[in-house]
Amino acid sequence: xxxxxxxxxxxxxxxxxxxxxxxxxxxxxxxxxxxxADLLFxxxxxxxxxxxxxxxxxxxxxxxxxxxxxxxxxxxxxVAMLAGG
Amino acid sequence: xxxxxLALVGTRKGLFLLERDDDRxxxxxxxxxxxxxxxxxxxxxxxxxxxxxxxxxxxxxxxxQRSADGGKTWERSKKIGLPAxxxxxxxxxxxxxxxxxxQPGTLYLGADPxxxxxxxxxxxxxxxxxxxxxxxxxxxxxxxxxxxCCDSIQLDPGxxxxxxxxxxxxxTLRSEDGGQTWLPVNKNVAHDYLxxxxxxxxxxxxxLLLHPARPERLWQQNHFxxxxxxxxxxxxxxxxxxxxxxxxxxxxxxxxxxxxxxxVIPERSPEYHYSPNGRLAVYRTRDGGQTWxxxxxxxxxxxxxxxxxxxxxxDADSLYFGTQSGSFxxxxxxxxxxxxxxxxxxxxxxxxTQWSR
Numbered sequence: 489x490x491x492x493x494x495x496x497x498x499x500x501x502x503x504x505x506x507x508x509x510x511x512x513x514x515x516x517x518x519x520x521x522x523x524x525a526d527l528l529f530x531x532x533x534x535x536x537x538x539x540x541x542x543x544x545x546x547x548x549x550x551x552x553x554x555x556x557x558x559x560x561x562x563x564x565x566x567v568a569m570l571a572g573g
Numbered sequence: 574x575x576x577x578x579l580a581l582v583g584t585r586k587g588l589f590l591l592e593r594d595d596d597r598x599x600x601x602x603x604x605x606x607x608x609x610x611x612x613x614x615x616x617x618x619x620x621x622x623x624x625x626x627x628x629x630x631x632x633x634x635x636x637x638q639r640s641a642d643g644g645k646t647w648e649r650s651k652k653i654g655l656p657a658x659x660x661x662x663x664x665x666x667x668x669x670x671x672x673x674x675x676q677p678g679t680l681y682l683g684a685d686p687x688x689x690x691x692x693x694x695x696x697x698x699x700x701x702x703x704x705x706x707x708x709x710x711x712x713x714x715x716x717x718x719x720x721x722c723c724d725s726i727q728l729d730p731g732x733x734x735x736x737x738x739x740x741x742x743x744x745t746l747r748s749e750d751g752g753q754t755w756l757p758v759n760k761n762v763a764h765d766y767l768x769x770x771x772x773x774x775x776x777x778x779x780x781l782l783l784h785p786a787r788p789e790r791l792w793q794q795n796h797f798x799x800x801x802x803x804x805x806x807x808x809x810x811x812x813x814x815x816x817x818x819x820x821x822x823x824x825x826x827x828x829x830x831x832x833x834x835x836x837v838i839p840e841r842s843p844e845y846h847y848s849p850n851g852r853l854a855v856y857r858t859r860d861g862g863q864t865w866x867x868x869x870x871x872x873x874x875x876x877x878x879x880x881x882x883x884x885x886x887x888d889a890d891s892l893y894f895g896t897q898s899g900s901f902x903x904x905x906x907x908x909x910x911x912x913x914x915x916x917x918x919x920x921x922x923x924x925x926t927q928w929s930r
Contacts, residue, residue, distance in 0.1 A: 501633075527630075536633060569631070
């Protein structure tokens with residue numbers, strides 16, 4: 489079981505929940521288990537380009553992106569791009 | 574039961590619902606709903622009252638959203654997408670058009686990259702139109718700064734098989750067989766930047782409207798001029814002399830009662846998207862575009878406003894438009910503009926409907 493933490497905007501699309509406990513072997517599986525998963529991927533199944541995903545503090549892109557293994561992981565943190573004025 | 578006007582005002586940060594009672598005294602502003610979404614266009618399906626919105630987010634992508642309870646709660650359509658073989662992905666949802674009265678549950682969606690979707694299950698799922706997706710001229714289309722957007726969808730009320738779409742920059746395409754095949758109809762429509770300024774395809778149509786009372790008559794505000802066609806797009810007449818300060822602008826409005834009337838909101842030039850001479854004004858023709866007159870009573874004396882292609886609407890009684898500065902204007906009795914709301918986020922789209930509660 490791993491806990492997925494989503495940004496506030498995404499939580500607003502999922503009844504306000506920011507934390508989800510999911511069973512998944514990879515980051516991609518964990519993200520697809522979320523109630524607003526359609527907002528995380530394009531029609532090719534690729535992550536939207538402005539999403540960053542960290543597994544226990546490490547950038548998932550350095551470990552295979554969606555294929556990043558979750559064995560032993562505690563937290564998947566999804567962070568949207570920062571935007572400024 | 575009071576009957577009034579409901580304006581769906583899409584902004585960069587959500588959808589606002591502006592309601593005017595039939596006493597015309599004022600507007601009530603509700604919202605935002607779809608908070609945080611860029612609402613490129615929203616419309617009410619007159620067949621059943623469902624609200625639909627083409628809502629986009631820079632991080633979370635393009636969506637279609639619908640509400641069966643007047644905007645209180647919203648549901649996303651299933652993911653809109655294009656087949657892998659096309660090599661294309663959907664960049665933005667642009668324009669929603671409910672289908673014909675005799676086709677309940679059918680809707681159309683214009684999207685970037687120059688694609689048309691159809692739904693036959695009231696917006697639950699959307700299928701790309703093969704005739705547009707695989708159009709033989711697609712290699713000659715190219716996107717503008719807003720993308721390769723399909724921003725106009727017009728259904729001929731007199732012929733259930735005829736419809737039009739406009740794509741920036743492909744031009745106007747007409748179908749006579751219910752959307753199976755599409756013919757470019759851009760004769761005499763200029764593209765001043767190209768070596769051949771009158772190509773068959775590649776025009777930059779900003780907005781196209783069909784007149785419901787005379788459906789063979791089409792109006793378009795183009796990147797390079799204002800045009801009218803009286804033969805379903807077979808040929809076009811350029812109309813932007815005789816009173817218009819510039820030929821450039823995005824929106825166009827029509828009077829559903831009078832096919833000879835149209836309204837545009839000129840901007841300075843393709844390089845400078847704001848009111849010419851610091852003066853926001855709507856220009857009206859009452860003679861099919863031969864002459865134009867300014868309508869600025871009630872508009873600010875100084876303004877450098879920009880009005881986007883989806884950000885105007887009209888009904889039998891009035892005209893409506895919103896600016897990127899967050900002001901929403903409606904034409905009141907006496908042909909005076911009233912600023913019904915101000916300080917909204919940048920306005921992307923405006924639609925109006927009769928509304929009762």
